[in-house]
Amino acid sequence: MKNVKRLGIAAMMLLASVSTVSAQDNLEATVSADAVSSYIWRGQELGGVSFQPTLGVSYKGVSLSAWGNVGLERTDAKELDLTLAYSIGGFNIGVTDYWFSGVSGDGDRYFMYEAHRTSHVFEANIGYDFGFAAIQWYTNFAGNDYRTKDNGEPTHAYSSYVEVSAPFTAGGVDWVAAVGAAPFKSSSVYGDNQKFAVINASLKASKDIQVTPTFSVPVFAQLAANPYTQKAYMVFGFTLRP
Numbered sequence: 001m002k003n004v005k006r007l008g009i010a011a012m013m014l015l016a017s018v019s020t021v022s023a024q025d026n027l028e029a030t031v032s033a034d035a036v037s038s039y040i041w042r043g044q045e046l047g048g049v050s051f052q053p054t055l056g057v058s059y060k061g062v063s064l065s066a067w068g069n070v071g072l073e074r075t076d077a078k079e080l081d082l083t084l085a086y087s088i089g090g091f092n093i094g095v096t097d098y099w100f101s102g103v104s105g106d107g108d109r110y111f112m113y114e115a116h117r118t119s120h121v122f123e124a125n126i127g128y129d130f131g132f133a134a135i136q137w138y139t140n141f142a143g144n145d146y147r148t149k150d151n152g153e154p155t156h157a158y159s160s161y162v163e164v165s166a167p168f169t170a171g172g173v174d175w176v177a178a179v180g181a182a183p184f185k186s187s188s189v190y191g192d193n194q195k196f197a198v199i200n201a202s203l204k205a206s207k208d209i210q211v212t213p214t215f216s217v218p219v220f221a222q223l224a225a226n227p228y229t230q231k232a233y234m235v236f237g238f239t240l241r242p
Contacts, residue, residue: 030056030065036237039069039076042161042180043200043226044191045233047076061088077102080110090129097122103144113143116154121145121189133166140189147187159186163200176204182228190228197228 032054039047049072056065062085069079078101085094101108103119112118121143127136139160147157163180180200182190190199206220218239225232 026059028058030054030058032239032241034237034239036235038233038235039071040222040224040233040235042163042190043202043224043229043231044189045231046079047071048073050076062086090131090134091127092129093124093126095122095124098143116144116146118144133164135162135164137162140187145187145189147185147192157185157187159189160184161190161199173205173207175206176202178202178204191226193228199226199228201225201227 034052034054036050036052037048038045039050039052047069050069052067052069054065054067056063058064063083065083065085067079067081067083070076071078080099081096083094083096085092087093098121099110099119100121101119108119110119113120121140123138123140125136125138127134137160139158141158142156145157145159146154149155160183161180162183163178165176165178167174167176169175178200179198181196181198182193183196185194186192191197193199202222202224204220204222206218208216208218210216220237220239222235223233224235
């Protein structure tokens with residue numbers, strides 16, 4: 001896991017260096033928080049009513065962001081994700097460090113990176129946005145992502161997810177239709193699929209509600225289904241931002 005530790009150090013150094021040039025015109029910051037009726041991620045139900053804050057900075061195509069999730073129920077897992085990404089034109093690439101509470105039996109120590117004990121999962125992604133549609137590929141390459149081989153021994157699963165999405169506007173509302181799949185056998189993160197499986201089909205609608213002449217609140221609703229697990233969900237939420 002030495003490379004993983006170096007990656008985390010590099011990300012923190014990038015954040016520090018970016019913060020020192022906050023006066024530059026090209027630096028952009030993001031501060032927002034979503035409130036959702038349930039936490040649905042790639043066709044998986046991960047929690048009930050939740051709050052999901054975002055904090056990020058970007059500079060000349062390079063971005064570093066932190067995203068979190070905390071549910072109202074004490075039994076809901078807490079999550080903190082750090083993403084380092086780069087985009088140019090429609091192309092994007094990135095690495096995300098996911099951390100979940102309750103994953104390992106080691107007291108949920110955030111700075112524990114030892115194999116088979118860590119609560120972190122590291123994922124790389126690459127994609128392209130064509131405008132009328134976008135495609136993204138995600139693969140876990142380190143951390144807590146294991147499956148059991150036929151002989152009973154654990155092995156890295158390299159769990160992957162690929163998604164195609166298409167935005168459109170209808171009835172004065174912005175829509176996004178998406179279909180996602182686990183392309184091969186994965187760990188429990190995608191439901192222990194043993195082969196290719198479509199795990200997400202969703203339709204999301206969003207619209208800004210004007211509260212005052214200078215302040216609006218984006219609201220959204222999403223209908224999502226997981227054909228592999230035979231589950232369906234309806235989610236409502238809104239976003240608060242300066």
